[in-house]
Amino acid sequence: MLIGSIEAGGTKFVCAVGDEKGLVLDKTSFSTEEPDKTLAKVESFFKEHPIEALGVGTFGPVDLDKTSNSYGTILKTPKIKWQNYPFLQKLKNTFHVPVAMDTDVNTACLGEYYYGAAKEANSSLYITVGTGIGAGLVQNGQVFQGKNHSEMGHIFVQKHPDDDFKGSCPSHGACIEGLASGPAIEKRYGKKGYLLAENPGVWEMEAFYLAQAIMNYFVMLSPEKIILGGGVMKQEKLYQMVQDEFMNLLNGYLAVDNVKNLIVKPELKDEQGVIGAIMLGVKALKREI
Amino acid sequence: MLIGSIEAGGTKFVCAVGDEKGLVLDKTSFSTEEPDKTLAKVESFFKEHPIEALGVGTFGPVDLDKTSNSYGTILKTPKIKWQNYPFLQKLKNTFHVPVAMDTDVNTACLGEYYYGAAKEANSSLYITVGTGIGAGLVQNGQVFQGKNHSEMGHIFVQKHPDDDFKGSCPSHGACIEGLASGPAIEKRYGKKGYLLAENPGVWEMEAFYLAQAIMNYFVMLSPEKIILGGGVMKQEKLYQMVQDEFMNLLNGYLAVDNVKNLIVKPELKDEQGVIGAIMLGVKALKREI
């Protein structure tokens, strides 16, 4: 059984086919252009593969309210040509197979949940700290969703006492994305994150913010695993700093046996999105979504 | 069909019986004493009523992890005699009917969801701002729960620039409960909240904190309704202040048609817990829990 998978990113599309266990059998990628051009490339990839269902992890914001007329449509985005694009409907019209769509980070969470760092857990939060900050929650094989998908990167947290940066989020300034994403680091110090590797204060402040975000997610959602990925986490020293700071903040309020088993690295390298989208496709086929 | 209901508070127990639609038929209340004395009073109330199931909304923290050996046991609490008390098991042994237990705030949320301010909504968050701060989420008739129940009052938010109060949470200092609960207000100003009614700065700061907490809950959970209750909300002017401040913080990032329909008052006065616990009992009877 062949399942199609699309990881639709703001700069890059990845298309893949896999089997119902999430094994990737073929894969391609290309830059994201205007919608119709991009869809033509998607179509030509899947023409060679007789897929029975399709799973899609997309950039957002996207309308995922199933009761809405614009379910599956991209909402307001700086990528003007994609704004109001009925992405899900276009894919359904093109491929005539069951299609399931979720956000990129929720889809990545599904991949790590089934085959990665959370494969032994019943619930898992996947956080990406990259160009933006986002997080997705999967519990008992189901992606958590309210009326629409979560926007976990836009929570507020305490400012660090030494931080006079106003924050880089165009909507909120100092939300967690505005304080701790890759571009926030770059704006605060005037240098890209990887050039600041030897500056300990940078990472102490970053850990201070990430630990607070994780604290907020943890007390609200009580996940068994918290997987921390994205480009900024290439600063590997951050893992221990975040774990320590999180335990300081939690201060024994809730029991955590071993923080090293709670806050962990992703295991699927850059494939969590592609594999997660295959699993979304499997759910679409089983009519679970 | 008679369903039993217990609202087990730290200072007061309310016992009631109702029908499967949540109608309260008889009710009593008494102070919370040590567990065995309190349970004896519970037993004597229900002796007069042939209940077929029992729902319980309890103070916490309580172990609600169904895979745990101590499921239904009260965890560490300042009420030392209740610590490690196997509350759910004792009730099951006493009444020999299906018993379902959840936290007080989750149970209150269920009540408002079925019969109160959220009766037309598919998802609802109920927040109480009283001696503590807590919140519960119900979606499609199900209480949201991770591994254990949420502790939404212990999130961190930005400090108000004019606030030099360190916060009153014994574990975290300046978490939202430590900054905005009734006792936090009392500690910051040295006076009970109701005596500060005419001091506008007090409520401007309170609204600043509550709006941030709601912002964090809203972007993470995307509920259709947000119901704000508890003793501090007796300062009715807070509703509009919180609504306005929330819209400022959200800053158009997500669409909210009318904040007055999103952030609302409870409708069940002080009965949301009792009615919610009846609905829990109904779920226990239907084996939905």
Ligand SMILES: Nc1ncnc2c1ncn2[C@@H]1O[C@H](COP(=O)(O)OP(=O)(O)O)[C@@H](O)[C@H]1O
């Ligand atoms: N080694 C590094 N150290 C610190 N920051 C990094 C490093 N590598 C990438 N980043 C930052 O991560 C961000 C890109 O994140 P990434 O997860 O790769 O992409 P995206 O979020 O766009 O999918 C950029 O802001 C970049 O500066």
Ligand SMILES: Nc1ncnc2c1ncn2[C@@H]1O[C@H](COP(=O)(O)OP(=O)(O)O)[C@@H](O)[C@H]1O
């Ligand atoms: N009119 C009021 N104005 C401000 N605060 C109030 C008012 N009434 C009660 N409170 C505060 O609310 C808290 C009690 O909250 P309540 O919800 O009644 O109880 P609990 O949280 O213990 O169930 C106390 O800290 C009290 O000072």
Ligand SMILES: [Zn+2]
């Ligand atoms: Zn933001």
Ligand SMILES: [Zn+2]
């Ligand atoms: Zn706290």
